[in-house]
Amino acid sequence: MKNFLRKNWIDFVAVPIGLFVFVAPFVLIFLTSTKNAEESFQFDFSLGEEFLLWQNIKTVLATNDGIVIRAFINSTIITFISVVLIVIVSSMAAFVFSRRPGKWTTFANVMILAGLIVPPAIVPTIWVLQKLNLFKTMQGLIFIEVAYSAAFAILIYKSFISSIPKEIDEAAAMDGCTGFSLYRRIIFPLLMPVNVTIIVTTSVAVFNDFTNPLYFLPGNENATVQLTLFYFQSAYLTQYNLLFTDILLITIPPLIVFIIFNKKIVSGLTAGSVKG
């Protein structure tokens, strides 16, 4: 026993600290969402007199004609369509840019760098959206999400595609399979490991996005999940149980993604990101 302790002392220090620092805040979210309004104002790590989680969830979902349900539907639609578009259009572009050096590819590399660094110009973007009749529409926000995530996605796809041997395309081209059909039938099926990375990172980013819906999709009928948090914060100043129930509900989708893809996220990112 003594030997066991001495050998694994790092675990006995690291695990409690890890739990305390990284898990405790989530425990607080859960506990607060099970209390009544008065108890929730105590902000402490205790259970209330009654376990009111289900009741709080019902109240949150019924609030303001179901604004949270509407927000969940909106956010799900936006996230799903954005992710599908990002995967298709960025991998297509990355395929060309990693296979065909030239003026346009050099230009694209500069654009990718710009897309990663340059902060978006907000009001001019609203102006463009208005000209296209896309301001305050879900389509508008979807285009924005695609535009803002494209640089990162193309970068990751490019570094993966460059590891696919060129001989494969040459063999296919010999058989007359070029351009889009080469991409769709030969390359895309090989991209599955990176697709997982891109799907996980962009779906979480779009679902958790607060700033872009705030600017480009205002209005209660267009609510997205992150904006409902502000709704609960301002409308029910003292009902922290409802605010935290909303936080809990919003944390569930990322939690599911995390449970399914935990191992792949780490390995996928490490395969793509740091290549010096």
Next chain:
Amino acid sequence: MTKSKSKKKIKSPYSYRLAAPVGIIFLVFFIIPTIVSFFFSMTRWTLFDWEFIGFENFIQYFKEASLAIGFKNTLIYGVVTSGLKVIIGLALALLLTGRLRAKGFLRSVVYFPVLVSTIGVGFTFSVLMDPNYGVINKAIVSLGKSIGWETYGPGWLVDPNLLPLFSVAFVDVWKGVGMATVIFMAGLATIPREYYEALEVDGGGAWDKFKNITLPLVQPATAAVVILSFIGGLRSFDLIWAMTNGGPGFLSDVIASINYKQYQAGFYGLATAGNVILLFFVLAITGPIYWYFNRKEQEA
């Protein structure tokens, strides 16, 4: 086959047309707004109508205390978050690639906050940092009592000084350090074991290993973490907005939150000028860092 070869131009199997969809979306929703922002930053603008006023918006931005504070705060926020992410991220990565038994568990625990809603995290920590009811100050008060020291604990998010900005930066690190850790873990995995063994033979200790092998060879990962967290930190908006609203007063306002306030107030020209300023601010800071790491890598 022979016919097409004899032609001067062989059609490439990689048509640029495949890049057109993303190119058009990027051009319309990112490049064009960025280009026109330079013009509209020099106007008084209502979205329907504009009046050219030269550099007046920029002058106002530098003159007014409530706007100019954004430069200082943005820089502090970027330096603090990216510095702490490098130090803590590297320490955690070393720990999680070492001889820990609970590696997998701790790795998940450290990474999970990356995936969670920033606003939710912000609200949760506002509650934890509440000056009177928050768990953190309650713990400080009772700890103080046990050693006979009367204290209320600091006003993490309400003190009229730099503390609120640091508190938010701390939460930013809590949420984002998992990403830095993963990047460092990938970097550490590329270092060959033999290097350490060779140093061991020469009688080098743990510190020598860290200083002479780990630190120089993990450099590409360090560069990635520094640049990524600077890019993120300098434009950070949502966490600050959720936790302090830029307050108390405008003491924790950063450029991005000031721009939102100007936008809300209908000063579109001024908000756009703020955007252009943020663009140059980010370029002025990340540019030299990028150049520095690039040069070092070529030397190595």
